Amino acid sequence: MQSQHASNRIAAYSTPVILSGLLLGLVVLVALFGDKALARTAAETLVRVVLVVSLWIFVGNSGVISFGHAGYMAIGAYCSAWLTLKPQSKALFLPDLPDWLMQAQWPVFPAAIAGGVLAAFIALVSGAAILRLSGIAASIATFAFLAIVNTVYSNWEGVTGATSSVVGLPRYVDQWVALGWAVAAILAANLYANSASGLALRATREDEVAARASGIDMYRHRLLSLVISGFFTGVSGALLGHSIGVLNPDSFYLGITFISLAMLVVGGIGSLSGAVMGVLLLSLLIELLVRAEQGVAIGATHFAIPSGSQEILIGIAMILVLIVRPNGLTAGKEFKLKPQWLRQSRMYGAKSTN
Amino acid sequence: MTNFAQLFFDATSLGGLYAMAALGIALIFGVMNLVNFAHGEYIAFCVFALIVPSTDAVAVMFLGHAPALILIPVILALGGLVAVASEYAVFRHLRRADPVAMMIASFALGFVIRNALLAAYGGRPKAISLWPGLNMPVNIAGASVPLLQLIVIVTTLLVVTGLALLLKRTRIGLEMRAAAENFTMARLLGVRANRVITGAFALSGALAAAVALIMVTQTGVADVKMGGQIMLVAFIATVLGGLGSLPGAVAAGFLVGIVSVVLQAWLPLEARPFRDAFLYTLVIVCLLLRPQGLFVPASAKPRV
Numbered sequence: 001m002q003s004q005h006a007s008n009r010i011a012a013y014s015t016p017v018i019l020s021g022l023l024l025g026l027v028v029l030v031a032l033f034g035d036k037a038l039a040r041t042a043a044e045t046l047v048r049v050v051l052v053v054s055l056w057i058f059v060g061n062s063g064v065i066s067f068g069h070a071g072y073m074a075i076g077a078y079c080s081a082w083l084t085l086k087p088q089s090k091a092l093f094l095p096d097l098p099d100w101l102m103q104a105q106w107p108v109f110p111a112a113i114a115g116g117v118l119a120a121f122i123a124l125v126s127g128a129a130i131l132r133l134s135g136i137a138a139s140i141a142t143f144a145f146l147a148i149v150n151t152v153y154s155n156w157e158g159v160t161g162a163t164s165s166v167v168g169l170p171r172y173v174d175q176w177v178a179l180g181w182a183v184a185a186i187l188a189a190n191l192y193a194n195s196a197s198g199l200a201l202r203a204t205r206e207d208e209v210a211a212r213a214s215g216i217d218m219y220r221h222r223l224l225s226l227v228i229s230g231f232f233t234g235v236s237g238a239l240l241g242h243s244i245g246v247l248n249p250d251s252f253y254l255g256i257t258f259i260s261l262a263m264l265v266v267g268g269i270g271s272l273s274g275a276v277m278g279v280l281l282l283s284l285l286i287e288l289l290v291r292a293e294q295g296v297a298i299g300a301t302h303f304a305i306p307s308g309s310q311e312i313l314i315g316i317a318m319i320l321v322l323i324v325r326p327n328g329l330t331a332g333k334e335f336k337l338k339p340q341w342l343r344q345s346r347m348y349g350a351k352s353t354n
Numbered sequence: 355m356t357n358f359a360q361l362f363f364d365a366t367s368l369g370g371l372y373a374m375a376a377l378g379i380a381l382i383f384g385v386m387n388l389v390n391f392a393h394g395e396y397i398a399f400c401v402f403a404l405i406v407p408s409t410d411a412v413a414v415m416f417l418g419h420a421p422a423l424i425l426i427p428v429i430l431a432l433g434g435l436v437a438v439a440s441e442y443a444v445f446r447h448l449r450r451a452d453p454v455a456m457m458i459a460s461f462a463l464g465f466v467i468r469n470a471l472l473a474a475y476g477g478r479p480k481a482i483s484l485w486p487g488l489n490m491p492v493n494i495a496g497a498s499v500p501l502l503q504l505i506v507i508v509t510t511l512l513v514v515t516g517l518a519l520l521l522k523r524t525r526i527g528l529e530m531r532a533a534a535e536n537f538t539m540a541r542l543l544g545v546r547a548n549r550v551i552t553g554a555f556a557l558s559g560a561l562a563a564a565v566a567l568i569m570v571t572q573t574g575v576a577d578v579k580m581g582g583q584i585m586l587v588a589f590i591a592t593v594l595g596g597l598g599s600l601p602g603a604v605a606a607g608f609l610v611g612i613v614s615v616v617l618q619a620w621l622p623l624e625a626r627p628f629r630d631a632f633l634y635t636l637v638i639v640c641l642l643l644r645p646q647g648l649f650v651p652a653s654a655k656p657r658v
Contacts, residue, residue, distance in 0.1 A: 065454055132645060136389055137647075139457065141593070141638055143586060144590060145638075147634055148631045148634045148635060151628060151634075152628060152631050156628075258462075262462065306473060307473070311465065311466075312473070315465040315466035315469065319462050322448065322458065322462070326452075
């Protein structure tokens with residue numbers, strides 16, 4: 001029996017390897033055959049993978065929908081911008097920054113980490129309050145949190161540049177950097193989901209009362225997952241900022257909240273593979289629709305769908321998936337090696353040593 | 355004293371608006387446990403129904419031309435219609451889904467309606483003058499109060515009493531309350547689920563339309579974003595009042611309106627742009643003290 005347990009565990013750890021391999025394969029394909037525009041799209045998609053995987057760390061394991069993650073993203077993005085912008089441009093656009101922050105000019109990698117750490121800290125503070133609420137009330141409180149972050153960042157003129165954009169961020173995020181972080185996020189998500197805390201949290205997702213009766217402290221595990229999730233969400237915000245080079249509070253509001261939730265739901269909230277597949281599928285769909293909006297020349301005629309139909313069609317796709325497959329396309333299943341295969345190969349191995 | 359009267363009228367009229375929006379959300383939540391994120395978009399839809407679809411900056415009145423006696427029922431009916439249509443198109447197919455899936459579906463539906471409006475009307479806010487006469491100030495108790503504020507207060511009182519009568523005195527109201535209490539049991543006892551749910555959606559949509567008319571007259575602007583802001587406040591009011599409790603939603607709606615007017619008046623000038631942040635922080639604090647909300651409905655207790 002021990003060996004069955006062991007092979008199940010190994011099979012669970014094969015998921016991140018498969019997913020990372022998939023992403024690596026895509027990036028290599030793009031690098032070999034794609035043009036510059038396709039490389040940009042790949043980088044954007046991988047940044048979304050970081051975002052949605054970190055959203056999954058909290059939402060997927062706890063079952064509580066969070067509308068507040070765009071807020072953590074904004075916190076990470078602005079933190080990284082404060083640390084990496086040139087002191088001269090900060091003096092010009094963000095005059096109220098404290099002195100040490102004004103002079104700071106960190107390398108990009110520690111700045112991304114710092115963005116993640118700040119977001120994780122805010123997740124700890126906000127989560128300590130919000131997660132005391134029950135499921136749906138907690139979801140709405142996360143919405144209130146998002147509105148708080150948006151109000152503060154849209155009005156704090158001297159520190160965030162308010163609604164005028166912060167420009168001039170070093171654009172270092174290409175598909176390889178984004179791939180690195182995506183793999184890191186997937187690994188972390190898988191490690192957390194298979195840790196004692198992750199398993200306990202998923203038990204509360206399935207049945208709150210039974211889990212509590214088994215001695216699980218739901219609040220603590222939810223908070224822990226939110227902090228880990230907050231870290232990677234903050235990093236994804238930093239990556240997004242450094243891939244487009246411009247920051248605006250409204251780019252971290254309802255639009256990105258919607259699209260990240262849509263990706264998670266379409267792929268399947270229940271599994272990490274669902275999160276990744278949702279990003280890939282919807283990114284593909286968005287890319288196709290954007291091209292269709294620009295118009296496709298077929299023969300002599302020029303076809304184009306009206307602009308704005310991209311968002312509408314994505315919304316409709318999301319509703320259809322919810323109606324037809326309420327658990328998403330993967331329906332809570334992970335891509336992983338079958339435990340039986342592992343067990344058999346091990347048995348053969350055992351035999352051959354005899 | 356003048357200042358106080360002014361503050362009182364500002365607070366109650368804003369609170370009344372929030373209370374009506376919160377009622378629209380609480381009604382549907384009570385009947386089918388759906389947190390309807392599309393509610394704000396119903397409001398925006400009703401606002402835009404007043405003008406001719408075009409992406410020009412200047413708004414041309416469409417339904418808005420009609421005299422008030424025709425316009426008000428038409429817009430209310432339109433709001434109800436949109437809500438019922440969304441029930442038929444989306445939520446009817448999700449009856450057996452869990453509340454989280456329904457919530458996300460409503461979020462997606464709101465996103466679809468919002469982008470459809472954006473495509474038809476363009477993203478820029480437009481000036482609309484609907485019944486400009488209502489913004490004329492009237493002197494009451496030493497405060498000059500726009501006539502509209504009085505109308506809002508009176509309308510809210512009428513709507514709340516009307517709804518209370520409907521819920522307490524009519525058969526459909528009885529069925530709705532029964533459904534809110536325990537949906538499965540109500541169905542077993544002969545309550546027709548579809549009728550109750552359709553009724554709740556129609557009422558909720560009409561409430562959204564009323565909110566839309568008031569907002570348009572007050573601000574004189576049609577903006578796709580205007581639904582989102584008030585919807586968030588309405589959600590917070592429903593949670594604060596105790597999810598599923600109608601009197602709770604009304605009380606909490608008034609409370610949020612009053613607190614936000616008071617904050618606006620008393621916060622130091624440099625902190626005023628952050629008013630909403632203070633408001634929402636207060637809400638989270640309040641929820642920490644009473645996680646179930648101010649009024650806990652009997653149906654909120656989980657059964658094991």
